[in-house]
Amino acid sequence: MERPLTEHIRAEGEPPTLAEYERTGGYAALRQAVGKMTPPEVRAAVAESGLRGRGGAGFPTGKKWGFVPTGPGESRPKYLVVNGDEMEPGTFKDRRLLEGDPHGLIESTIIAAYAIEAEVAYIFVRWDYQTAAARLGRALAEARAAGYVGRKVAGSDYGLEIYFHVSAGRYMCGEEEGLLNALEGKRPTPRAKPPHPPVVGLWGKPTIVDNVETMAWVRHIVGRGPAWFRGLGRGAEGGTKLYGASGHVRRPGLWELPMGTTAREIIEEHAGGMRDGWSLRGFLPGGASTDFLTAVHLDAAMDFGSLEQAGSRLGTGAIVVLDDRTCPVGFVANLTAFFARESCGWCTPCRDGLPWMARTLRAIEEGRGEAGDLALLEEQTKFLAPGNTFCALAPGAMEPLTSALRLFREDFERHVAEGRCRYGRAGE
Amino acid sequence: MLTEQERAEIEVHAACYLHRRAAGPEALKVVQAHRGWVSDEALADVAEALGVTATELESLATAYTMIFRRPVGRHVILLCDSVSCWVMGYERLVEHLRSRWGVALGETTADERLTLLPAACLGACDRAPALMIDGVLYGDLTVEKLDRILEGLK
Amino acid sequence: MAKIYIENIPYEVADGQNLLQACLTLGFDLPYFCWHPAMHAVGACRQCAVKQFKDEADTKGRIVMSCMTLAEEGIRISIDDPEARAFRAGVIELLMTNHPHDCPVCDEGGECHLQDMTVMTGHAYRRYRFTKRTHRSQNLGPFVQHEMNRCIACYRCVRFYQDAAGGRDLDVFQWHNHVYFGRANDGPLENELSGNLVEICPTGVFTDKTFKRHYARPWDLQTAPSVCGHCSLGCNTIPGERGGRLRRIRTRFHGEVNGYFLCDRGRFGYEFVNSARRVRWARVKQKEVPAAEAVAHVAALAGGGRVIGIGSPRASLESNFALRALVGAECFYSGLAAKEQALAALVLEILREGPARAASLHEAACADAVLLLGEDVTQTAPLLAASLRQAVLTQPIEIATKLNIHRFHDAAVREALQKEKGPFFVATADATKLDDIATTVFREAPEEVARLGFAIARGVQGDAPPVVDLPPERRQAAGLIAETLRNAQRPLVVAGVAGGSAEVIQAAANVAWALCAAGVPAKLLLVLPECNSLGAALLGGGDLEAAAQAVRSGAAETVIVLENDLTRRAGTETVEAILSAPHVVVLDAIENATTARAEVVLPAATFAETNGTLVNNEGRAQRFFQVFEPEGEVRGSWRWLGEIEQKLKIKNEKLKIDSDGEEKRSSVPQQSWGLQRQEEAERFDEVVAAMVRAMPELAGVVEAAPGAGFRVAGEKIPRQAQRQSGRTAVPGEASAEERSVPADADTALAFSMEGYAGIPPAALVARYRRPGWNSNQAINKYQQEVGGPPRGGDAGKRLFDAAGLREKPYFSTAPAAFVRRAGELWVTAAWHVFGSEELSVLSPGVAELSPEPYLGLSPEDAAALGAKDGDLVELRIAGGPAHRLRARVRPALVAGVATLPAGLGELAAMELPAWGKAVTIGRTEGGAA
Ligand SMILES: Cc1cc2nc3c(=O)[nH]c(=O)nc-3n(C[C@H](O)[C@H](O)[C@H](O)COP(=O)(O)O)c2cc1C
């Protein structure tokens, strides 16, 4: 089984140095791209691979790059931004790549920037990833010294500057337009779309924002070809995927597995199944903004298409397990409180709707629920539907809640009826 | 009031962006790295250095969680309160921090030793519950492990 | 035009609008908060949701924000759709979760957009059962009251304050539902347009603090259409009165002039009307007398011959004319000092005779390249700043257009534009508050500013007069500016008389004219000091020095001074000469140094207590109407003067019978109104008619507003809120009895709740209120197209218009280069929005923000004088007496030039610019000791 993204990542200690990285074939793809390929050829390769964004929405990366107005006479400069904000609860995949393979990310970033004809790239890392930032900083210095970054990338005529930005902390910094605002030194609120960033992005210029895991693929696809990439997946969707599992499983962790691996394999084999005394009640397949699935979905392939059919989304591919001893009401109350706290305050339904829902959930959880509460919550989940709010934060927040209200209905009802929670404190 | 060192560091950041004002959050972090928090005077100085008004900078400072506009203790504990850590029982840690260490969420101990702040998912869900002290991540926490860590701090 | 379908019914709407605007224009009621016609859409509040359908077959549809959706050909929407309705009610419900239930004690009550929208959507019962978030409010200075708990986070305030007004001390803080709109710290808002927050905020977060001090229920206010008297722009206002006190000023929408906005001086400067220094009773020789006695006394004086009249640029055309009619044209003086008069006449000549048209504020906002010469207009014509801030976006908007971003997508447009600004060249001696949007700033002495202007004109057209000895780099800069202006479609040249330099104004004219000659339709915007400066120029008459001469020579024994504190306007010698006349009669509203010296003082009405016409800086005649009947024997000056004239005529007629009266008869004014009966003399329209007969050029004044005979459906326009408002008796708070209301024979307005309830012509709009719309957002309903001109057209009438490419020779002499004099300073006037204007400074808030008199020094001159900021200096101008002032170091001021605040302190009437000498005498009040 191939694990191109993580094969050289060490479990402990410092990541590979430039020399070590080069010894395992590092920067060859970059040389190949800037030396032998034109930007349209690189874009074509990525498009052909069918790579879909790993940041949560699964948008085809090649297609997104295609929106950038390229060629002579088009608006300059252009920017590439690598989204390493990773704040989606339950998700810890980008951290692995950032900390473990900084040169891999830098090489991919350079190639991607070359492909979209960008002159400047930013790697945006969340505040808490200090280790990652430090390692990236060292790797970038090495890459610059070796001539991979700067005015003549690998001896070619192509010039690129790469900067880091360490966030000052907000979930909205991960939303691509909030991220652009954050880079511009503004409040990380979303922007009006259209225009989309590939046309009007950072400082009004064409900008591509790609997730770290998405970006990590670029050098591999260029180096080994789109067909190889497509062959890695189990089903129609190519590549491998960093899947995670957390909650009361035996071995919480992160694994690079073929795209389309089932949830059962991940939870039962890789994570070692549920801990003794705990059993599975449901799970979020891809981070906090996805719909709950239950045991009946364990055999669904964890890819974009299959999970959509199952009524959820692949999201970030980070499974969070809900067990039978943990209160589902408390679970979604925690999630909703997170979203309410991180709402940027720009649009009404999100700003004022989420706190109300979070308080209602908390009240139900603590035995202060009232008769109309569930109907009200249901009404509000519809209210915060996509299109009704300004960005995707609130609709994302509604996914676990809507499905929980459906799947764990009796728990909610019992809380209201009995005026108490029957579960013990979480984790005990 | 900014030191030469701080000014120099701010300039490094300012050079990374199209406009100086874009370095606002970075510059505040520089000040915070040196002083632990951002006072009104420091904020005013940074604003001047970047050619923005104090109001504009305050608008940023209050938007981001990692800019502290009030003094914090010598050690800042960021305790993950997101879903995986909740499932794994972070609330036990909160209770313990309050009863044993005298610090509640959002507060600083009277001896200014510890500040405890809630944090959104620290990206360590596989090691939940987790927290970060002075930028160092600790996972798979139990109250005993937490005590050992805190005892090791000055 | 685009055809859109609402509930499956086709409608035609104008192209390029959003659905919200289109629906409102079509007369549908759709709630909204974050959208504002002058600020466009950002999609934040989600209140304006409608259902959009793909086609006729689509029954499901999807919710869209109407403000963010183009009303494009063929689009199908439903406003009535149950889901859309429920969504809109839900948004209000959310907004109300944190909104306090303090409506009964909220100053916004009764005219609250939030209240209206809540009722409109049908949200009535609270389901939210948790605690509300609370905020601490701030002290934002004397004008704007802050109550953050009422905020619904629509973001209008920051968008207005930052984007439209250019302010940088109001912002949004915090996050999620704790977002907070205010300043970093307590303190007065720094932007001179801050008062618009009061009207921009759809709820009671920002309210009028001056109103608060003498609050009345908005529906209890008696209101009338009015025009601001505090600068030359002539913004349209609606003052409100109750119980004999003027309580506040609100904006009256004018498409060409002020749009939706006012400046803070205009909005908050009204309190002089309530001043304890008001003249309320007639006075002869320091004794209060009945009006008739005073009139008889003045008539006797006037009948004695040798009488001259001194007019005023802050009095209406009608009052000035009435004085001119009483004393005769040749005995009428404008009331301006020589320099001011010459400048006003120059502006009039340029606008009337030159090929470049005067720009309205709206036209200024549409300019695509701007040259500003010599004046910080944010201080002399504050609202112009908003137009110029818009003008610099005119060219960059193209960027957005190319990207297919519609203009109404405000946030998207701003993202696309980033910091891109259209050409805006500023040349002034000191920093201006518009420097932040300038393409290039030239910091030069006034003479050099004029020379730059002349050189630009020359750069545009080779036959414009040359400038000698211009340094090559300056010539080159002038050439570049010339090229930019020439390449523009709608260039604008802005200058003003505040700097006291005729050359700067001539230079501005030359540039505009050269552009016109080159086939580019350039416009000119020349700022004058007062609300009727241009009217005064139109009426003509000698200047104050000439009046002084008439007194000195004995040709004048009686001087009638109209609404003019001469001591503020001219040098001591001139003023002393005039006031030493044997008989001085003064008509004014406020006690001042001139009334103190008068034999007769007649209490004149302020703008709120009578009717009149003012001519703004673009030559637009605009009518202000009486708002209320003042306490005391206060009348419009035109009425006093008319009565005096009548008295005089009756007396003269008697004289004719009694004796042959040769000599006496010759004193009868040449230009009589030719009126027969006293009542008629008091009719306002008759004064206007007489004026137009005497001065045909003022014919347009008649059209400035409908006359007294105007009726709609046989009814007058009420000054009070409709009976349905719930108010049944005028003095409702004191008694429920109806009080008899004064009749108003002068206008088509009535002091009553009775009358025409519909929408009157714009000039007669006394309030904005339509069923369901009680806030100023009702303005929508008064417009032909939402955001566009009012139904029936804008109020007022331009008196003259440059007729295309008329030939007018350039001003031929550029000034010589500015040469500094060793040991001397070229002292110029610095205007302050708060303080420099005579009447507004009598309002406590304006006074609070007005600076102490000071001497502004460049860093170089300060160093040469050994003066630090705050030190005491002694200034002598043209060898005159010494004046003690605090030094203020002005970092950007050009060396060799110093500034004195205009209109403040003992140097108020100083004729500037002039050479002066300064010495430093130390830090403390006591001087060097
Ligand atoms: C509220 C919110 C938070 C997000 N946070 C992240 C994030 O932390 N990291 C990330 O890569 N994408 C995040 N996204 C998705 C981004 O907006 C964007 O789709 C993604 O960075 C695009 O990269 P991709 O195409 O490679 O997936 C977030 C989206 C939303 C609505």
Ligand code: SF4
């Ligand atoms: S203060 Fe008023 S204008 Fe500003 S966001 Fe709140 S409600 Fe809107």
Ligand code: FES
């Ligand atoms: S008015 Fe349309 S979203 Fe606010």
